[in-house]
Amino acid sequence: MDWDDLRIFLAVARSESLSGAGRWLKMDASTVGRRIGRLEHDIGATLFAKTPQGYTLTPEGDRLVAPAEAAEKAAKAANEATRRDAGISGVLRIGAPDGCANYLLPQVARALCDIHPGLEIQIVALPRVVNLSKREADMAIAVSPPDTGRLTVQRLTDYHLHLAAHRDYLDKHPAIRDLPDLRRHRLVGYIPDMIFDRELDYLSETGVQTAQITSNSVSVQMQAIRAAAGLGIVHDFAIPFVPGLRVVLPDQIALKRSFWLLRHADDRGSRRMNLLAEALVQQLRAETARLEAMVQAAADRRT
Structure with a gap:
């Protein structure tokens, strides 16, 4: 054999x-x-x-x-x-929730491949937790640390979310000055029974119990908001990708969450995987900070 x-x-x-x-x-x-x-x-x-x-x-x-x-x-x-002296090369498959996969990992992958030309990065975007035990990926990014499993868990970075809507929606609907005003507006969010992690139950923090347009995909939710279909909780790092998006009630609805890097426990002794994890953490933290700084700068210019 x-x-x-x-x-x-x-x-x-x-x-x-x-x-x-x-x-x-x-x-x-x-x-x-x-x-x-x-x-x-x-x-x-x-x-x-x-x-x-x-x-x-x-x-x-x-x-x-x-x-x-x-x-x-x-x-x-x-x-x-x-190939200890050959640098980082070969295939790296990263599993991530689709918000991170769509708005952060493409830029992170570009930076890593620029630094390590021999590296091939595969991004698996799933609206659920990636199963590392079945080798769906070499590493996974999660929105909360797992309770079980033979995994190495590392905090990647914090990120922020706010209620937002497209300016076309805001121009055509009643003004929003306080939380009770949201009852007169259409909300976009997750399908309740398809929220795979409690950290994704964003709308419960607005006091609004029901969203009229829902999806299990962050990208679909963002496209609905972009189409002026309603308001929704969005990642700050995604806002720069949608011109015309405006944060609503920033002082009353401000959420903070964290990304976690999950790896196979057996990979702890691998120099290559340790170097890849270190590079991924560095680049993802930098890209999250860069995009969130853009949102803050835009808000400062409007005040």
Whole structure:
């Protein structure tokens, strides 16, 4: 049994499908299936059971996961040792909530790739927590630290949010001078039963219980606000991307949240992953501060 067989086995175990493993490995699903079949024949055991939900591990397959992950760790260490002086290169897949993925990570990725030309960055934008145990990403950014899991957790940066609307909406609707005035306005926010983290329940802090236009995506919410459909809680770092957006009741509705960097616990000894995490933290903090400073400067000019 060689490492390449174990690599394919782990990809199927984590994605629970041949097609998902194939996309990760850049291999045809039929080839993945043949390789798994050959591995099962070589060791004389069935590793996966095919169900309507996908490929699930059998007891024999489950016992193979730990030694396969140990082999994966050793292979990464060996690869790292052979290019210790070559700088940061290779693929880095970052999972993040879509607000961070849309408004912060593109600039961060540009800066990292400018510094490290051999680096390939993949950004996975999901309206949920990225599953690191299934290797959906190498690192994940979350809006709250997890309570469980074998993870390394690091506070990335604080960020701020305010109630905002497009000037076209504000020009056509009654003035907003205090919180009770919001009851006469249309709100944009999250679909209540699809809020995947309590830190995202922004509208509860406005005293308004119901939003008329909702989405599980921050980007969709922002597009609705941009279209003058209503008011919503927005990230300060996203405001510079929407000309005409105006903060409303800044002294009464001002939220602060934090981003957290999550990594596999097994990666703590990896020089490459430590360097990547350090660079990611530095660049994301700088970009958040830059965009928020732009919002504050614009507010100062209007006062």
